[in-house]
Amino acid sequence: MISIQDLTVSYGNYKALDGITLSTGKGRLVGVIGPNGSGKSTFIKSIMGLIPRDQGHIRIFDKPVRKVRKRIAYVPQHTGVDWDFPINVVNTVLLGTYPRLGYFRWPGRKEKALAAACLEEVGLKPYAKRQIGALSGGQQQRVFLARALAQQADLFLLDEPFVGIDVGSEATIIEVLKRLRDEGKTVLIVHHDLSRAAEYFDDLILLNKKLLAYGTAEEVIEPDQLFQAYESQLPFLNAS
């Protein structure tokens, strides 16, 4: 699915990611964890080719990223969205069908039915006609998951989807992601909260600028591993 060779990314003189090499399998739910500032978001953005990298090769489905963009659904942290935009919920989901439509083709009956189905899957059908800003944070996150579903992608990348949302939305989202995994899709999720990491994910990528560990969730959630990653942010551990 994703194979990454020696990925290094810097912001000016600051090295955000240093020599990451790994490859993921098909049909896995993979969590990307690590302390704040460990380069988790940078990692996912550089997979999408949205930021320049110093060195390294990334191939997805055995091809360069720019050739397979339409097979990837990316749900960023939605700080870049204009919440006052004159668009309602179901038309936001419909945007997910645009990559496959390409230029000069308009969404028809098939696309609209798909958007409605995706909205229903995240439990937001009654909100279809609402303006996008008139939803709670959890509902907005579910709308963007529905839009990703409408992209009918093979690889899903989500950046901190559970930040600041309600418990019900979190449960719905993880349920949908597990179903995608069961259908053989690969799902990569940036996640900051360790407590549920083992419960949610099959595999974990533990980052702190370098790749510290990558394996099944049980293997990675080892105190030693976590200590190494979180050392700087848990000074009380040093004292013990």
Added chain:
Amino acid sequence: MTVLEFINDIIQYDFVRKGLFASIMVGVICGVLGCFIVLRGLALMGDAVSHAIVPGVAISFILSINIFYGAVAAGTLAALGIGYVKQNSRIKLDSSIGIVFTAFLALGVLLIRHAKSGLKLDNLMFGSLTSVQSSDMWLTLGIGTVVLLTLLLFYKELVVSTFDPIMAAAYGLPTGLIHYALMVLLTLVTVASMQTVGVILVVSLLIMPASTAYLLTNRLSIMMLLSATFGVISTLVGLYYSFSYDLQSGAVIVLAAFTLFVLVFFLAPGRGVLWLAVGKLMRSSQTRASQTRPSTQHAAAKLINHGDQSP
């Protein structure tokens, strides 16, 4: 001149008809393109690019080529220049806009003086609907067709890149190219609007009808339709006053658009400022009523009890 006489003039005189045609065309294209300018937060950028075409117009006259080429070249150069200054230094976007466009405009003012053409700086700056030529009309029609067709063909891509630029980039849309393409459309619209509103005030015809429409709807298609309608109403009012009272058409158009904006801003059903204030007032009087109700009930109960007690 009454409106009826004016309509009679439209039927009778060719030059009034040309003015009418140009007004409607400009109202529509400014209204529609303006929606994207407003939603992308490019009002200041629109102002800059429209002013920056002036030296291009002057050079076109000096070289005796169609002003269209010079204007598009200057407008695009200014948009690229603004982006270049911002990306390659710590200077922020608004300053970068101020630096580039004033320099272009100043150069334009000097060049026009030396172009020694029949071109009047005043007409270029503030519009003159009474002097619309056949060639202007065809240019406006051509530009209008190109702009509206482009917006229609790339509607999907414009919506995605405006609403969620990260998603647009992630699925491979050339977001930078889309931005500069919009800037080119903006210079085209400015050229088309020169005769009607003039370059100084064209930005208001881009911003005001679209903003007025934005206050009224949550659907982009309706917003574009309303915006085009408000644009046309404004230009028609401008046309009427510039013919009847010999006023500068640009200034009248802007004030007409502003009047529409003010009306909607205060009176729009459900979200106008006045409407909201009345709603707030009613809610607070309702809570006051509900606060007083228990005591009224209490008094009523007392009365009833009193009645019961009395034999």
